[in-house]
Amino acid sequence: MHLSTVLVAAVACVSSVNAHVALWDKGMFGLNYPYQADDPQNQNYNNNEPVIPLKQADGRTTAQWFGHGLLGYPPKSGDFMYLPSGGTYNGEVSCNRAQTALGSPYDNTPKYKYACKPDGGQYSGVGALHVMNTYNGTVDNKWFGGSALAIAYTSDVGSLQPNDMTVISVNQNSVWEREISYQIPAGMPPCPSGGCLCSWNWIHQGGHGEGYPYEIYNVVYRCQVTGSTDSANTVQKGAVPNKCDGNPAGCVKGPKTPMYLWQADGNNLPNLDTPPNYRDNWGFADGAQNDIFTPAATPASSGTPKATATALPSGWSSVGCMVDDVNLRALPGSSYSDPANNTIQACVASCAKQGYNFAGVEYGQECWCSNTATLTSAPDSDCNMVCPGDIWSNCGASSRINVYRSAKAPTTGQATVLPDSDVPAGWSSLGCMVDDQSNRALNDGSTSSDTNSVEECIATCGARGLPYAGVEYGKECWCGSTARLVSATSGCDKPCQGDPAHICGGSDRLNVYFNQALNTTSTSTSASSTSASASASGSISAFISSTIPVTASSSAAVSTSSSPMVNSTTAVETSSSTASSSSAVSSVASASSSSAFPSVSSSVSSSAPASSISTSSISSLPSASSTSVQGSSAKPTLAISSSTPSSVASSSTSSLVASTSTSSSAAKSSTSTSSLKPSTTSSSTTSTTVTSTTTSAAATATTSLPAGWVSRGCYVDSSSSRILVSSIFENKSDMTYAQCIATCTRKGYSIAGVEYGTQCFCANTLTNPVPAVASTCDRPCAGDKATMCGGYNRISILQNTAVKRRSWGDKKGRPHSEMIKRRNETGQ
Known part of the structure; x- marks a missing residue:
């Protein structure tokens, strides 16, 4: 949704919100829920998620109630709640962000006096504050439970525990009016690099027939202590408060923790019949808590939260924090978003159930699954967004993803072709081949299996006595007694379903394997193409070097999937x-x-x-x-x-x-x-x-060529990478070999090439020659239908061997063929 749409929606919806209350500050976690605070396209000025009461009946886990479960939605970088040491913090409590100074900048209507603006709903107006039931009626102060600010001197929200917070200020007469103030103790120490973490705490006092009187409210902020700080002081860890009605001496002295109860786990108070409050009968004075620098007699234990959910399925392990890019996804498979409850465990379990071998959590709420991964490491500190469903774990960040892998996942992230050394004995790889669903490369049946692998497919075809085996689209195995093989330069990129570390073809692509010992086909039975390869020092490159001038380096490998020979x-x-x-x-x-x-x-x-x-x-x-x-x-x-x-x-x-x-x-x-x-x-x-x-169709002319001219076969060509580079080009509706050769001869060139039936090119050298399967030069010459004039991105090369070519080779003028021969003789 674009920003303008959100703004209109925010202004239109303010009057319809039914909610309770929270302290709003730009340093709060969840300020822009369900969007991240730094999202430039989406601003939820009508946000009321942080004010939803944490009810006893809901029985939330600590990860769900602490920070209202919004710790995966941090404030913008650089945004803090500022607490002046020895001064007063002034803020706003409200039922909705839209009713505060953090609401829409396009809403110029006056802000309402009380925390909740009446809108006719059951929990609107002062009724949402639980201090009275009749709007504009008399306020009964006994229903003010008070609210508290607390602080923890750490910036690591992932390690923060509820009992790590120490209450530093109380406003006993809240919540009531929108504008609220808290007195901050003097001599507060400065926060560490990255700031402190603070929380706002309120407990609903109930009564008046609401039906669910036992609720707590808890919001977390990034905060900074400003003003006259004192590094010599230390805010001590608090003790758990106690009820001390009529017995002030019996109250817990010194620093105290916020109070939480009625949740599924992590409570620091017993479940009481009446709600506790931040007032004198629980040991909290109104205003600054100036006793926070004295160590507590019995400080609360941090404990280990019971709700953490980071256990991984068997065989899974962490890869680390990785870079993610919308243009090159680290995990390019499926994904989903769970803003409220996303956890590492749930994400990994979901990916594993779907058969994926990589899982990743990102941006707090996102889960990504894939069988391949582009793994670019990032500092662990970059993955700093808390998982909404497990606040003690991080779920990546913006453009950062925490990645996990199964034991079967490829170590590098990318599946590779099964190495020749691992191909079963007697079999050899023929490479990546095109498969046509209307004219299959291998025609003797197929199987589909979730355990498919190269080895399994070869075993299946071999057991049937068939010499060709091909794996396709990850889970398919095809067998053949003969093969119609057309090499492919790309497309074999799908991990095997039963062996994700290795490739099993792709969409309309086969990785083909051949066993000569099983081949009983007569020599008169033909396949449509050939697969062969040669390295730079091998046969094809040596041949090209010794017969045709090549502008590419002689040390470069000549890439080919077939040999005309x-x-x-x-x-x-x-x-x-x-x-x-x-x-x-x-x-x-x-x-x-x-x-x-x-x-x-x-x-x-x-x-x-x-x-x-x-x-x-x-x-x-x-x-x-x-x-x-x-x-x-x-x-x-x-x-x-x-x-x-x-x-x-x-x-x-x-x-x-x-x-x-x-x-x-x-x-x-x-x-x-x-x-x-x-x-x-x-x-x-x-x-x-x-x-x-x-x-297939003949690859070159069957008619005689002019004296001295010979065919050099079929090569790859394209408009972006011409094999014959010159200004000579003709396109004729009656093109023949003879016409093209005549044109090149007149222009003084010794190499001619015919392409796509009608095109003629000339040059004296080949630029980066890549031999192609002969059958792909399948376009009849426009003026000679019995002869093939190249094809689509394929060119038939002709050369005048009678023309003495210029000396070329090494710096001494030795031809490359001599260089290769000398290297073979000397072993160098």
Whole structure:
């Protein structure tokens, strides 16, 4: 509610309030209830919460009656009740804030003489003061019970006990008129840093048929002692008063505590048949209590309040005081507000019951629950708002939250992907994948469980003999014999329901795991995409470094979720051309080599038919821990096919393709040339191409490219982070590879890129290249529907290898490929 709304409501509602009475001061706790005093948007000038009587019939706990249960609503920082040592404190008692000087600044009507303004209600006017029943009738002084100010020399409201208060002043003829005064003893010591805590105490004298004569009133304030203070004096701890009618010598002498009784616990007086009062028959003189500096013979014991409610459920512990921000919540789950009774115990119990593993109390009244937490430590002293339902505990503050965690909660606050070392044996992580509810990534059934975890899901799928397992949205487990995998760069952020410390996918996101030993799918069965990764020193980064100029640092990791080289389905293409049976095919380098796609250094002759090539002469693909190959029935090997009987020049069609077959003839499957070609090492070296096959649209052109131009595959691109940075851009309704290459050639560029079917970009280097899944370059060229011209935020890269690129690499001009090779050789 905005301030203007509150002001109108406050002025309109003053006449309808039925209430009792409290002493109003800007230093009081609960002044702006149900809002905090420093709330700039909400001012409750019509507040009457502090005046509601604390009845015997209600049986409130100490936490509920002490300070009227409003200690979670402190005054504004810097606001105090000021008590002049040796002087007079002048204040206002009233049934409503609106009837005092602290009411609406827009209400200029004269203030009423008596504490409660008559408004026609049962407890309005002087009738609310319990000193008479007839408005403007004769006042019977015997019904004045008197009221008292008390003080405790501490600013820590969280450690304050009712018996820590010592009465310093009494006004025996109250309550009656709105304006009231209290005489303050001379020589009062100054308060500590942060001020003192004071209380106002009144006990209703009853009678006259009200029906519930036994009530107390108790309000707490932050206060300061001003004037002529004396640090040599000490306000002593008070004793419990006693009734001493007609026997002044029998009254308790010296300092005394305020009186409280008829509540559920914490009473310091027995339950009496008649109410006690702050008058001579209970040992209280009218005015300043000048005997407060003499130690009491039997000071009241502070005791431990019975109503504290800080016990935590089993397994829960405190994390501490944390920063909270409305734009980045410390606990971003659910929340509720309980202005009257919020406690740590109740909040934690509520969160635990809902299945959350973090709980937090904030701003006194708020409870927050979550399974993740952004934990930014704040000083414990920042969390200084008292819990309304447990005044001996703090419930955070403004932008501060006391956080608690279960034994299952992630230590750092954020769930993480299950480490590879903890993934069950035989299984490996393929990463975060997109799931489409209309076209599931894994199609062999699912379960939903409150105990779901990566390990449990893998066990479920493994028991069914299925090689793919995926966890989604925290509690779901999906299994598959095959997979339709499209990598996702984000969205896997949901903690596992049964293991909140680790991630189990997210909304339309799967964390997928694969077991090669369980994979019985034929090599002709295809999955739509591949997942592989490489570090900065690994295969993909090495390949990019050695073939395409890159403007990013060579030490930066190349982020990729797939490799154009490897696919879950591979095609085997073998011709009847001959090759030398004595020629050995060089093995593909491991992930630590300088290039993931090395040239074949040995010549290929025609002295033997291709069918004579044995399995032992076929080099296998690398098996690096940083690369995951999925969807094939076995680890792929390399087969050689050639259409010429002799050594092949760089323009030949000789290629390396992944296969598990050694047959001299195999059915041809449709292949795409999205794979990456390495540069030829010499004129006598066979030019190689690694070709991948997928069931999705072809990733690059199937038509021939101009001489010297080759495809470099599919990459991530966006308007905010272009991979090809230059001023060259064309958008044509008949875009083809040939058109884009022609444009870039005319402009003097050696790299061309086609995107979203119609767009063309040019450059001489790649800026921060991030390879993408080949199948995501799925937009047909506008002028050549058989060819894919990138996609949405995906660009198909083409390069002119005949153009000699400028020297680049380290400070000595050595190319990065040489640097990587030298590092591998030296072990540095």
